[in-house]
Amino acid sequence: MLEFVLFAGIIVVTLQFKSATAIAANNVVYTDSLASGWADWSWNTAVNFNNASPVQSGSASIAATYTAAWGGLYLHSAGALSSSNYTAVQFWIHGGSVGGQNIAFKVVYGSSGNWNNSVAVTLLANTWTQITVNDLHYYPQADGVALSPAGDANTQALRLRSTRSLWDPTYADESWIAQTPDGPYVRLIPRMHDWVNSNYPGTKIAIGEYNWGALDNINGALAQADVLGIFGREAVDLAALWDPPAFAQPGAFAFRIYRNYDGAGGTFGDVSVSASSTDQDQLAIYAAQRASDGAVTLIIINKTNGALTTSVALAGFAPASAAQVFQYGASNLGTIVRQPDQPVSTAGFGATFPAASITLYVLPLRSTSGGGNTLLNLFLPFVQR
Numbered sequence: 001m002l003e004f005v006l007f008a009g010i011i012v013v014t015l016q017f018k019s020a021t022a023i024a025a026n027n028v029v030y031t032d033s034l035a036s037g038w039a040d041w042s043w044n045t046a047v048n049f050n051n052a053s054p055v056q057s058g059s060a061s062i063a064a065t066y067t068a069a070w071g072g073l074y075l076h077s078a079g080a081l082s083s084s085n086y087t088a089v090q091f092w093i094h095g096g097s098v099g100g101q102n103i104a105f106k107v108v109y110g111s112s113g114n115w116n117n118s119v120a121v122t123l124l125a126n127t128w129t130q131i132t133v134n135d136l137h138y139y140p141q142a143d144g145v146a147l148s149p150a151g152d153a154n155t156q157a158l159r160l161r162s163t164r165s166l167w168d169p170t171y172a173d174e175s176w177i178a179q180t181p182d183g184p185y186v187r188l189i190p191r192m193h194d195w196v197n198s199n200y201p202g203t204k205i206a207i208g209e210y211n212w213g214a215l216d217n218i219n220g221a222l223a224q225a226d227v228l229g230i231f232g233r234e235a236v237d238l239a240a241l242w243d244p245p246a247f248a249q250p251g252a253f254a255f256r257i258y259r260n261y262d263g264a265g266g267t268f269g270d271v272s273v274s275a276s277s278t279d280q281d282q283l284a285i286y287a288a289q290r291a292s293d294g295a296v297t298l299i300i301i302n303k304t305n306g307a308l309t310t311s312v313a314l315a316g317f318a319p320a321s322a323a324q325v326f327q328y329g330a331s332n333l334g335t336i337v338r339q340p341d342q343p344v345s346t347a348g349f350g351a352t353f354p355a356a357s358i359t360l361y362v363l364p365l366r367s368t369s370g371g372g373n374t375l376l377n378l379f380l381p382f383v384q385r
Contacts, residue, residue: 027086029075032058037079044071056092056128088203090132099125105133107208119204119237132200133238137209138188140165141175150217159212159219160303161281163226167234168280189234206238207231215244215251218330218356224254225301225358229286232272253328253336257299257360261326261336268360269297283308283353298361302329302353313348320344320364329357336360 029035034049044067051063064073089107104118119133139146140162144155151159164171165186178184189205196203212227214220224241231239245251258268269288273296277285284301296317302308325339331354342349344363353359 027081030062032060034075037077039076039078041074041076042072043074044068045073047073054094054128056094061094087136088132088134090130092128092130093121093123094128095123095125097126099123099127105131107133107135119206132203133206134192134196134200134203135206135208135238136192138166138207139209139211141173141177143175144213146211146213148213150214150219156214156219159214159223160226163212163223163230164280166227166230189230189236193235204237205235206240207236208238208240209242210239211242216246216249218250218333221250221254221328222301222303222356222358224251225257225299226284226303228254228258229284229299229301232288233275233286235272248334250328250333253333254358257326257328257336257358261360262338263336266326266362267297268299269295283310285312294365296363296365298359298363300353300359300361302355302357302359305355307352307354309350309352311348311350314344314346317363318346318366320366323349323364324362326360326362327354327357329354331357 029038030049034040040047040049042064046065046067048063048065049060051061052059055061062073089105093103095101101123103121103123105121106118119131121129121131123129140159142158142162144151145159145162148155150156158174161171162174165173166188167190169185169187169190171186172178172184173186177186192205196205210227212220212223215224260266261268267290268286269290271289271291273287273289275285275287275298277283282302282304284299284303286299287296289296296319298312300312321344322341323344325342326336327339328336339359342351342361351359
């Protein structure tokens with residue numbers, strides 16, 4: 001089964017799944033009427049499949065009017081539809097006479113699919129906008145990494161190195177890919193952006209399936225946290241893990257430290273901020289500013305088996321005198337632990353990061369004389385050894 005869902009929005013037309021091969025034709029979901037094999041499972045939404053105006057092409061469009069705060073235009077395919085045959089989902093959408101609506105677009109595979117990933121789109125008034133979400137699946141090909149248990153020390157070290165295949169132009173892949181004509185440098189996400197920029201500027205990027213293995217082990221949790229940071233920094237619009245960890249497994253805490261680190265809805269920032277490490281293989285760092293309160297959040301992942309002491313330099317940012325600290329690691333696999341506050345100066349701070357750990361810092365902005373907070377420039381941390 002495959003589900004197509006729009007949370008909010010007004011008009012949709014010419015929805016299709018783009019073929020991955022010349023043999024398989026595009027799978028058209030709607031042109032003037034809903035295609036055979038597709039059903040309307042919308043909720044809290046009045047749907048007109050024969051809307052006469054506006055129309056982008058043909059003679060009709062889908063008009064969706066939401067009747068409650070939580071509603072969705074939901075199209076369901078009862079038949080088998082393999083995602084491996086398609087590279088993208090494409091549709092046109094119109095914002096009506098008002099515009100400004102914010103919608104979330106999702107593609108869900110089966111009843112147990114991941115509903116938490118979406119692509120956000122803001123609609124334009126009196127304008128048709130074509131949306132294309134480019135999707136591929138990626139499983140690291142090095143032996144014993146994807147969909148595998150933690151393995152021995154060498155395999156665990158390989159798992160943590162292999163996340164560099166997502167972005168690093170200097171990382172030679174440690175698998176059969178290195179022997180291919182396009183090998184050894186995968187640089188997957190920049191490569192996807194290159195495809196888009198060369199062939200279809202503005203296309204959204206999705207990794208519809210991925211897995212780095214060992215989600216029941218701290219090693220897999222470190223890799224998963226690293227992958228999530230990379231996805232944010234490298235501008236991936238949507239990604240779906242196959243298969244999700246159990247609630248209490250270490251891999252689940254890799255998500256929680258970004259999405260609910262304090263058990264009360266505390267989240268990593270939503271506006272990406274430049275961050276770099278002098279050795280990303282040992283200490284990986286990711287940063288983002290939180291729009292709700294202006295706080296800058298840092299994730300620092302110690303991917304080694306020993307404690308590392310280093311300094312974190314700040315520039316272009318006036319932090320408050322102390323940062324909140326939350327930590328997850330091998331010493332306590334059952335919870336994210338609130339640590340003592342970290343003293344911070346305008347230049348930065350020094351800290352020791354335990355072996356195999358993920359540390360989150362929440363740096364509030366320094367209060368101004370008027371009582372407000374201001375971030376004037378980019379925040380640029382460096383991890384130094």
